[in-house]
Amino acid sequence: MPTEPGSTVRYRGPVVLRRDRSKDMTTTDQRLLDRRGRSDWVHSDPWRVLRIQSEFVEGFGTLADVPQAVTVFGSARTPVDTPDYRVGVELGAALTRAGFAVITGGGPGAMEAVNRGASQAGGYSIGLGIELPNEQGLNEWVDLGINFRYFFVRKTMFVKYSHAFICLPGGFGTLDEMFEALTLVQTRKVTRFPIVLFGSAFWGGLVEWVRDTLLASGKIAAADLELLHVTDSVEDAVEVILRASEERGRAAGNPPSVETAGSDTAGSDTPESDTADEDGR
Template identity: 60%
Template sequence: MTNQPHPSSPQMTSGPVIRRGGQAMGPTTDQRLLDTRHGQKNDDPWRVLRIQAEFVEGFGALDELGPAVSMFGSARAGEDTPEYAQAEYMARELVSRGLAVITGGGPGIMEAANRGAHEAGGCSVGLGIELPFEQAMNQYVNLGVNFRYFFARKVMFLKYAQGFIAMPGGFGTFDELFEALTLIQTRKVTNFPVVLFGSAYWEGLVTWLRTNVIDGGYISPVDVDIFHVTDDPDEAVRVVTAQI
């Protein structure tokens, strides 16, 4: 009789490959690409082919998606939190307006948004990422793509969405948010609404931008008009869909 893996054993997804238990340990593809300590430069030209394949897979899967909104937020928000319910509600409303909903495909706020979109009968997209710990695609994704490289995944979030809703979250949420704000500020993308949902959560950041950053001359006063802050789910949906 063979030993079956324990349900809680570590799991790591690397493209089409799933590793569990002892096989799940080790560096991610991104880590190997960016790690210059071990003299792997000779492998870099070959990595271009894998990177190319990720873009081809992403473009192929999402090419006929239609109008969509990307929603970001914490993977740690439980089903009993207000943020989870609000994300689910906004996703439902977006679907009712004929939009797809794109998330990172993980738990928490991402799951809530995918759940709302899926249960409303819409297209619920998950763009997963290889991590050194388990973060399986949530069960409410009905169109999912797993990526090895963060930069390839970020292109898909921006290329196939016409707007962002950023809910309370951590470094991953900040990363996607500031990527979008930078592209809007530098006019790499146009007509791209960004909503920060949860004024109490975002207040410190917005105040810092309006004082330290603007007063220091690091951004222009008009740059803080790139995003809209609200606590009203319906207002968030109206703002993010106004130009779609």
């Protein structure tokens, strides 16, 4: 639309301001260097974009050299003196012996158990934490840890640097992360990787509902149900992951190697979801 004669035109970077919108005559440099004023601008959406960008940069830079890894999800509310906690420790150690780094949400409970098992076995124990109202911090068994502000940035890191997901019993957060991974694989947003549900008694009802309701009503295909592997055996869970890793290596014409970074495998495509997650993970 042509500018009316006599109207003022101002340029603020790539933004064009005309008429009443052009009355702010200060420059970007002036606003940067001028005396300190109100600080509410740091909470504005444009500023949040830079924070989001910085979290991606920090995450990509920190995790770029991580060897092939497996992400394990599970409840933050799992007590130490329970079978689920002991399974987590055993699983972390078994993944380490199989040559994988271990990634968790870095919190207490099942996440702590897996980090503990990996660390005690001499493995690479990674925790990707999240800012929560009742912040508990990263557990003491994390060797490499990053704390994120945004769930969707954190979940990108889980997917990008993992060869597989294992879901121990957990709450809404674990369900969200499991279904996000499942959706990305089903829609081929990422190269297919294993999704293991550990604990048939815990996960059996959900899998039954998926089969008897979603599949029966035509909401998913029969092949989609095969994306989930349910087991009660640590050895079986690790074997599923090793077998999938070998198949990827053959498909790529290269044998699998623990020196290969996770970004070259399952999660090389960045997920596009920005949904929130996690309540009682």
